[in-house]
Amino acid sequence: MSADGLMNLLAARRSVRRFKPDPVAEADLSRLIEAATLAPSASNKQPWRFLVVTSRSTIDAMADAVRSAVERIALAVPKDSEAAFRAYGDYFTRFSGAPAVIVPICRGPTILSHLASGDLGEGDRARIAAMESQSALIGASLALENLLLMAHAMGLGASGMTGPLVADDRLRTLLEVPASWTIVALVPIGHPDEDPTPKDRKPAEKVTRWIR
DSSP, X not given: OOHHHHHHHHHHOOOOOOBOSOOOOHHHHHHHHHHHTTSOOGXXXXXXXXXXXXXXXXXXXXXXXXXXXXXXXXXXXOHHHHHHHHHHHHGGGGGGGOSEEEEEEEOOOOHHHHHSOTTSOHHHHHHHXXXXXXXXXXXXXXXXXXXXXXXXXXXXXXXXXXXGGGGHHHHHHHHTOXXXXXXXXXXXXXXXXXXXXXXXXXXXXXXXXXXX
């Protein structure tokens, strides 16, 4: 693919949250995971795993858990902000209409933190722990972008959703996520039933600071 072709693919991708009821072939879901695993990661640790949920009862239970969390939060926000939050929180359950939900999870390496001796200061220890955790999340996020781009190239709809993580505790239980692993996002996958319009993007020059 040329640089222009890649730029066109990047520009054309949309976050899709409305899906047709048709199932997605398992072979297509496997291909999305394969694309995700081609992403780079720190020291090539590949700190990701992918849970592929096609069980309707499980997806419904996940959505119920998120709705319950949104309701608890809505009751705790100021009254003049409650309606706005509920409208925002409605987006958190948009994965519920998808025939499949891919859940990337990650776990940070602990090599350096285990190697560090007791003489190392608390500040350095904290920075090492943060680096290890963030390297896993960054690697999984790169894999997620691969997945989203591949889905678009295959004519599938998808979006990376972090809003549902307000119910992280219940989602972890429902999906049997080990304690040492972190849920990165929920990624609904399906045949799109909408064609979202492009969102405004900040110009590159507005988000760039050159240090020459």
